[in-house]
Amino acid sequence: MRPVPDALMLFAAGLGTRMGALTATRPKPLIEVAGRTLVNHALDLADEAGIGRIVANLHYLPEQIRAHLSDRPNITFSDETDAILETGGGLRKALPLLGTGPVFTLNTDAVWTGSNGLSTLRSHWDPDAASALLLLVPRADATGHIGAGDFDIDRSGRIKRGRDYVYTGAQIINPGGIGAVPDPVFSLNVLWDRMLAEGRLFGCVHRGGWCDVGRPDAIPLAEALLAGAVDV
Numbered sequence: 001m002r003p004v005p006d007a008l009m010l011f012a013a014g015l016g017t018r019m020g021a022l023t024a025t026r027p028k029p030l031i032e033v034a035g036r037t038l039v040n041h042a043l044d045l046a047d048e049a050g051i052g053r054i055v056a057n058l059h060y061l062p063e064q065i066r067a068h069l070s071d072r073p074n075i076t077f078s079d080e081t082d083a084i085l086e087t088g089g090g091l092r093k094a095l096p097l098l099g100t101g102p103v104f105t106l107n108t109d110a111v112w113t114g115s116n117g118l119s120t121l122r123s124h125w126d127p128d129a130a131s132a133l134l135l136l137v138p139r140a141d142a143t144g145h146i147g148a149g150d151f152d153i154d155r156s157g158r159i160k161r162g163r164d165y166v167y168t169g170a171q172i173i174n175p176g177g178i179g180a181v182p183d184p185v186f187s188l189n190v191l192w193d194r195m196l197a198e199g200r201l202f203g204c205v206h207r208g209g210w211c212d213v214g215r216p217d218a219i220p221l222a223e224a225l226l227a228g229a230v231d232v
Contacts, residue, residue: 003101003102004102005103005104005125007099007103007104008046008053008054008055008103008104009055009090009105010039010043010054010075011056011105012029012039012056012057012058013057013058013084013090014028014060014109016060016109018214018215019031019215019216025061027060027061027064028109029042029065029109030064030065033111033222034111034223034226034227039108041108041110041111042106045106045112046104046106048119049116049122052074053099054072054075055075055076055077055078055094055097055098056075056076056077057077057078057085057090057093057094058077058080058081059080059081059084062077062079065077078093078094080093083184084185085184086185087105087188088178088187088190088191089183089184089186091173091175091188095175095178102127102172102173103173103175104170105170105171105172105173107168109169110168110169111222112168112206112210113209113210113225113228114208114229115206115207115208117170117208118170120135120204120206120207121135121170121171121172121204122172124157130172130174130202131174131176131195131198131201132172132173132191132192133172133202134159134171134201134203134204135167135168135170135171135204135206136151136153136159136165136166136203136205137165137166137205138166138205139163139165142166142210142212143210143211143221143222144212144213144214144215145212149162149165149166150166151164151165151203152164153203157202157203157204158201159196160201161196165203165205168206173188173191178191209225211225
């Protein structure tokens with residue numbers, strides 16, 4: 001089993017219903033922000049962090065994503081066209097492609113500035129203490145996010161459900177035990193709750209900007225965030 005992850009699960013199967021007309025004829029990962037698709041913004045992080053093995057799950061309009069990424073031989077696809085499996089079920093189905101041991105997971109509906117979030121996770125990863133390490137941003141700095149935060153974090157880095165920090169959609173997780181979940185379709189929250197009970201759910205804080213691009217009105221917010229970073 002690898003102690004440090006070298007594979008990435010890229011969640012690209014969502015329906016993107018909150019995007020309205022923008023996803024009527026294309027999947028959400030192919031929506032452009034500042035002239036670049038969301039999936040390419042995510043892949044920029046992976047490339048910069050030196051992650052070579054990438055698996056993307058597909059459900060809605062999958063052939064568009066396959067075609068868009070056809071020039072990326074390091075990406076394989078986990079087919080969920082028959083039924084979307086959510087994050088937990090999707091990760092479980094993709095494990096034969098990802099290999100054994102801990103893996104990165106990354107959502108494709110955000111843009112980032114500042115330090116590379118995947119590299120930050122790698123530098124903080126302690127497999128002896130943690131079963132998952134989530135990358136968080138302070139609620140006040142979570143551009144585009146609606147509602148309260150998701151977690152609180154203590155001085156040791158251990159987290160619990162709370163309001164002060166928002167989950168960015170990036171993490172390292174050891175999927176051991178995922179096979180014991182009885183439901184075929186389930187969220188990674190099922191695993192996180194188990195880890196919380198065991199005291200093995202940790203977090204670290206992203207040093208930079210982050211924008212949740214889950215709705216059309218978040219696109220100009222994301223573009224302003226990126227423009228501001230370039231102008232500095």
